[in-house]
Amino acid sequence: MTNVTMTVNGKSRTAAAEGRTLLVDWLREGLRMTGTHVGCDTSQCGACVVHVNGVAMKSCSVLAQEVDGAEVTTIEGMANADGSLGTIQQAFQDYHGLQCGFCTPGMVMSAAALLKENPRPTEADVRHYLEGNICRCTGYHNIVKAVMAASGQQVAPVAAE
Numbered sequence: 626m627t628n629v630t631m632t633v634n635g636k637s638r639t640a641a642a643e644g645r646t647l648l649v650d651w652l653r654e655g656l657r658m659t660g661t662h663v664g665c666d667t668s669q670c671g672a673c674v675v676h677v678n679g680v681a682m683k684s685c686s687v688l689a690q691e692v693d694g695a696e697v698t699t700i701e702g703m704a705n706a707d708g709s710l711g712t713i714q715q716a717f718q719d720y721h722g723l724q725c726g727f728c729t730p731g732m733v734m735s736a737a738a739l740l741k742e743n744p745r746p747t748e749a750d751v752r753h754y755l756e757g758n759i760c761r762c763t764g765y766h767n768i769v770k771a772v773m774a775a776s777g778q779q780v781a782p783v784a785a786e
């Protein structure tokens with residue numbers, strides 16, 4: 626075991642990691658930050674996406690020791706300073722971009738990375754960017770609407786189901 630220190634959501638955090646400890650396990654078990662989810666063991670689902678030094682990454686495919694010293698942003702860092710939902714989170718709520726919510730942390734983190742790169746994406750851009758995030762509930766359409774709305778673009782309201 627070696628102590629690993631990262632700046633997580635703006636605060637310096639230290640926890641032990643074995644050589645094989647994945648970043649997602651370091652966050653969830655080492656820091657007890659369980660907003661980042663694990664939805665697969667094949668690096669396919671995207672539920673574990675966080676930002677490492679500003680880049681969206683699947684935290685199940687990175688070793689904690691590899692990113693010792695990094696700046697990490699997780700879903701816990703996406704709320705506003707007063708604890709209210711951040712813009713992307715609010716858009717997911719407003720446009721019914723979630724059902725069970727399991728995929729949502731990863732979706733929000735991927736969406737945030739997209740909007741940083743491309744603040745005015747087309748729907749096709751959103752669908753392309755979120756290809757690495759799997760949702761078993763929503764059919765994706767409302768997720769795309771939520772991301773479009775979070776970018777400040779007009780989106781037709783979601784029809785009642």
Ligand code: FES
Nearest residue numbers: 668669670671685
């Ligand atoms: S838990 Fe990382 S991609 Fe599924």
Ligand code: FES
Nearest residue numbers: 724728760761762
């Ligand atoms: S809302 Fe259930 S997996 Fe996406």
